[in-house]
Amino acid sequence: MLEFCRQCIKVSTKALLANKGRSFLTMLGIIIGVAAVIIIMAVGAGAQSLIINQVKSLGTDIIGILPGASEAEGPPATVMGIVITTLTYEDALALNDKKNVPNVVDAVAYYKGLGTVSWGSNSYDTNLSGSTVGYLTVENGEVNQGRFFTKEEEVNLAKVVVLGSTVRKELFGESDPIGQKVKIKKQNFEVIGVMKERGTVAFQNNDDQVFIPLRTMQKLVAGVSHVSMMRLKIDNQANTIRAMEDIKIVLRERHEINDQSGANDDFTVRSSAQALEMITVITNALKFFLAAMAALSLLVGGIGIMNIMLMSVTERTREIGLRKAVGASNRNIMSQFLMEAISITLTGGIIGIIIGSIISVLISIGARLLGYNWDLVVSPFSIFLALTVSVAVGLIFGLYPARKASRLQPIEALRHE
Amino acid sequence: MLIQVHNLVKNFVNDEIVTKVLNGLTFNIGSGEFVAIMGPSGSGKSTLMHILGLLDRATIGKYYLLGKDVTKLNDDELADLRNQKIGFVFQSFNLLPRTTVLENVILPLTYAKRKVEPMARAKEVLESVGLGHRLNYYTNQISGGEKQRVAIARALVNDPAVIFADEPTGNLDSKSGVQIMEILQELNNQGRTIILVTHETYTSEHAKRIIKIKDGLIVDDYEVTQRRIARDGVRLK
Numbered sequence: 191m192l193e194f195c196r197q198c199i200k201v202s203t204k205a206l207l208a209n210k211g212r213s214f215l216t217m218l219g220i221i222i223g224v225a226a227v228i229i230i231m232a233v234g235a236g237a238q239s240l241i242i243n244q245v246k247s248l249g250t251d252i253i254g255i256l257p258g259a260s261e262a263e264g265p266p267a268t269v270m271g272i273v274i275t276t277l278t279y280e281d282a283l284a285l286n287d288k289k290n291v292p293n294v295v296d297a298v299a300y301y302k303g304l305g306t307v308s309w310g311s312n313s314y315d316t317n318l319s320g321s322t323v324g325y326l327t328v329e330n331g332e333v334n335q336g337r338f339f340t341k342e343e344e345v346n347l348a349k350v351v352v353l354g355s356t357v358r359k360e361l362f363g364e365s366d367p368i369g370q371k372v373k374i375k376k377q378n379f380e381v382i383g384v385m386k387e388r389g390t391v392a393f394q395n396n397d398d399q400v401f402i403p404l405r406t407m408q409k410l411v412a413g414v415s416h417v418s419m420m421r422l423k424i425d426n427q428a429n430t431i432r433a434m435e436d437i438k439i440v441l442r443e444r445h446e447i448n449d450q451s452g453a454n455d456d457f458t459v460r461s462s463a464q465a466l467e468m469i470t471v472i473t474n475a476l477k478f479f480l481a482a483m484a485a486l487s488l489l490v491g492g493i494g495i496m497n498i499m500l501m502s503v504t505e506r507t508r509e510i511g512l513r514k515a516v517g518a519s520n521r522n523i524m525s526q527f528l529m530e531a532i533s534i535t536l537t538g539g540i541i542g543i544i545i546g547s548i549i550s551v552l553i554s555i556g557a558r559l560l561g562y563n564w565d566l567v568v569s570p571f572s573i574f575l576a577l578t579v580s581v582a583v584g585l586i587f588g589l590y591p592a593r594k595a596s597r598l599q600p601i602e603a604l605r606h607e
Numbered sequence: 608m609l610i611q612v613h614n615l616v617k618n619f620v621n622d623e624i625v626t627k628v629l630n631g632l633t634f635n636i637g638s639g640e641f642v643a644i645m646g647p648s649g650s651g652k653s654t655l656m657h658i659l660g661l662l663d664r665a666t667i668g669k670y671y672l673l674g675k676d677v678t679k680l681n682d683d684e685l686a687d688l689r690n691q692k693i694g695f696v697f698q699s700f701n702l703l704p705r706t707t708v709l710e711n712v713i714l715p716l717t718y719a720k721r722k723v724e725p726m727a728r729a730k731e732v733l734e735s736v737g738l739g740h741r742l743n744y745y746t747n748q749i750s751g752g753e754k755q756r757v758a759i760a761r762a763l764v765n766d767p768a769v770i771f772a773d774e775p776t777g778n779l780d781s782k783s784g785v786q787i788m789e790i791l792q793e794l795n796n797q798g799r800t801i802i803l804v805t806h807e808t809y810t811s812e813h814a815k816r817i818i819k820i821k822d823g824l825i826v827d828d829y830e831v832t833q834r835r836i837a838r839d840g841v842r843l844k
Binding site for chain 1 (some may be wrong): 657660662663682683686687689690691695697701703704705706714715718719761765
């Protein structure tokens with residue numbers, strides 16, 4: 191049996207080498223298909239980890255509260271540009287209380303708007319972020335220079351401002367901004383600090399904004415009394431569900447909503463863990479969809495192999511006849527032709543894996559050069575998958591020609607011209 | 608008795624038109640005989656050889672090979688019998704392209720269940736037909752006579768009970784033809800059964816017995832009295 195296998199491999203490599211050009215062209219379909227699958231799996235995984243890491247960098251232990259009701263799967267109501275005023279500063283204070291939400295670590299409430307900040311003759315249009323002190327804890331904000339505002343300043347409507355690094359650069363250039371007065375909406379604010387540069391996280395520029403104590407922003411700049419968003423940091427991601435329920439109960443009580451089913455809620459509670467899960471599901475689906483498209487070319491390659499094998503069977507009818515005359519059984523002939531088909535697809539598969547891996551590496555190098563934190567992921571799984579699929583393609587598409595060869599009557603095969 | 612045939616009939620059906628090729632043949636061939644099956648083309652002699660060689664099946668009739676009713680065997684059992692008990696030598700050699708002399712002779716051994724050292728056995732047989740110096744030549748690098756000797760070596764390698772030679776000299780020049788006939792006669796002298804199929808009276812007279820066939824019937828079956836002995840100096844070792 192071992193000798194037979196050895197012979198089989200020898201015979202099939204010989205047959206393939208005898209028609210080098212043709213074997214290679216046949217292989218090309220498999221090479222391209224396998225390389226495409228490897229590249230797409232690698233690029234897909236790289237892009238996925240890029241996105242997920244961005245989202246993770248925002249924290250997975252964060253719960254967001256938005257005004258207005260929304261479907262669990264749909265976008266929040268405020269996305270449509272509707273202003274909903276149901277959430278207040280006092281709601282945030284209530285939620286940031288361990289008696290109400292035992293798992294809370296800290297909370298931040300925002301009221302955001304656009305505005306012009308000016309210093310002397312310089313002025314700059316930027317985002318005005320009215321926020322609470324909790325920003326530092328919840329969003330991992332770090333101060334580069336000076337200090338962030340305090341709880342007292344927040345409560346007492348202090349006219350102080352902390353600059354994002356971009357704003358600082360645009361307004362002050364190289365001068366020291368600490369202690370300077372900037373003008374926002376014709377009011378003077380004292381610059382007390384500059385934030386550390388954070389770059390773009392989750393596709394949001396964090397440096398192009400100024401921080402104003404929330405109450406100051408509400409009363410003196412925007413003239414409103416609601417908040418546009420709240421974010422809570424909790425002690426452990428595992429407690430997300432419990433904390434979300436606690437938040438809902440507290441808010442329903444404060445908003446005098448008796449319906450505990452959630453149907454009448456005027457707010458939406460979402461967790462970053464949920465969002466991460468959703469993004470993972472979506473990117474996974476995309477990744478496998480693309481891989482499936484690439485796998486289609488394997489199907490086409492397989493049909494090419496079937497075609498060539500059928501030709502080969504016809505060309506080698508006499509050989510088959512002779513082999514049968516000297517005692518080859520139908521099974522012997524069948525395994526010979528199957529082995530040939532598999533050698534084509536397996537060799538093609540291996541070449542495809544090598545080419546695909548090289549291209550994946552080049553793509554990841556390119557992405558890193560462009561400044562993305564791109565992981566190279568040519569997973570053993572995708573290589574294993576590619577090899578298995580190559581063998582399977584050979585087996586499936588080789589089966590019909592091999593069967594045809596094995597069923598030839600010896601005498602008809604010998605007579606074939 | 609090596610071969611017993613009783614009322615053998617073979618019809619070919621093509622597009623529902625039945626062509627009768629063999630019309631009821633009955634004969635026996637014993638072990639150690641050298642029989643020439645002779646007849647003009649279209650007489651059915653090749654078809655008869657194919658059936659006797661288990662390459663084809665009879666339509667009607669009985670065929671016992673070594674006492675075994677082969678009409679009842681399945682494809683795999685027939686393949687096994689061909690491998691173990693039968694050797695073929697064809698007019699057009701039928702060697703595998705792009706393979707060496709040695710590989711061609713090893714071929715039947717790779718399908719054999721019995722354990723022999725294939726390399727050693729193939730070399731031994733090739734040396735016995737005087738091709739010990741051609742082992743690693745490719746089949747397109749040797750002459751026609753040498754090709755036919757490779758085919759004989761291939762037929763012998765599994766030590767078969769009978770060798771079928773279908774016009775073995777048909778594609779050869781006369782000198783090579785003599786060599787081949789000499790080898791066949793020598794094999795017969797060593798006790799091997801040879802069944803030779805030919806349309807030439809001259810070639811058939813190298814056998815010990817001639818069965819003449821015409822239109823699918825045996826018209827004559829006799830011992831050769833004035834047997835030709837081929838001599839060309841190529842001796843079996």
